[in-house]
Amino acid sequence: MRKSYKIRLLSALIFVFVLYIFSLSGCDNQEINTYYSTRHVLSGMNNIDLEKYEEAIADFDKAIKLNSNNASAYEQRGLAKLGLGFYQESSRDLNKAIKLDPDNAYAYKLRGFSKHHLGFYQEAIADYDKAIKLDPNNTPAYYLRGSVKYQLKQHFLAIADFDKAIKHNPNNAKAYALRGLAKSQLGLYQEASRDLDKAIALDPDNADTYKLRRLEKSLRMQHEKN
Template structure:
């Protein structure tokens, strides 16, 4: 009988009647609780109807029943990708490929995950493998789609190099051009950015903005004395922008000139009183000087301007740690970790995670106290029904595996409070 409900569920899913399909799969599972395929197909119906978390739950249940299910791993990877859980998606699709080395769709999906993680060459390699497998399987449409993805990712061939002209007329606008140069430097291409800036200054050595931008790039590669010289030249040429004072202040701080750094950052705030980055930079100087309360005040001001800035939370957490206010430090670290997670910035997330673990391992009583406080908050929000809370926490574990336990509790609390509001 369960097979009949399962068959009807497949038919309704094909007709895009997802609610009806889910109802049929429910019946099949009720009659046969170990029907792993029914969990997978119900998961697909949940996924197609937009209920991605429920889909993940069903794929997880299917894997408990059949740990070798390639389809379940692939489907859960796809769902986790849509939830922006890239590590979880990668783990699942890797498992699917281990179980079936000829699974073209899995290589295609792994390519998408690696592209989102910024590993372009790895993404291209996966798309190539997928395209070859699709071709061998006579799936020409998907093969063409993979080739199109590869073409999008491959660097465009450079045209013949034109002689450099001592003019910037072809540039769409000066501000946009400098923004592009700084973006390149931010993405690690500092050498090319410096070459362009050097050329600009050879063509026009009175360009204060170019000196400022070159100073910013030199800060990124640790040439602080040269950066300060460029910032000084920018100011001589009357480019009195707040970014000059902010970055010169940061460079002076790196060289141990804390009073000079504070003078520059105070001047930057005179020009840009609502710039959160200046408050964070000044807070960092205060913290290095041991003025922890002043630092906390600046980080707090930065968060009033930019409430979702994870670096402000993280640096304030460090300052609280220096004052041995561990509860406040833990709260800030958790908030920073949550935001970095939402931004998929896994490198900075790991840094915060390590700092949090260090505190909790050194003061286990604080960790236990924090856990109990979060547990009580969840209980109040779910009316005292811990089984509901456990289910919500498990959903977060499935969605974001490998996080610390307090983070799962805090995330559930944030969602419940947001829904209530």
């Protein structure tokens, strides 16, 4: 109890000291709010890293209350809501982040992910297109756009995106796995098998990849029977 009191007292003294420094430097309330808003964003990002999404959202709420134009706060709150599966709420936050910062490739990529999970596939592709236009080296955007195209049975287009994702990151196991599955849908079974073997070699602990390889073998066996 005594230790907790000392910690609170120390925090209060630090807070007073920071305010004193701000007053000496001639900072106004808006600058002070911006400073503390940024601190809440950093705290929220740390909570996201720890997968404490609800605590992260509380941090971003505080950041936005202090500075309603903090694009990073909306972006990161959208990310935290993605972690909880709140796709509609995430999209609303990312809409705001993009409105405040129209050149934010990361926000477009996140919104594309939300739209994909909401079933708005063409809107998701449009967001990934924008993310890639703003950042041509955005490896996750190529992979995610490819996954939407695969779901739409646009297998050649999906493979082209997976090719680009692998070019930018040769260790992208997920891109190899889905490229393999797309190739199997086109009857390219040997290439598909090589891609899935590569995916397993890169990420041998991923159970989903083994499921995809079993699916690929099932498709190949059906083809051979016919």
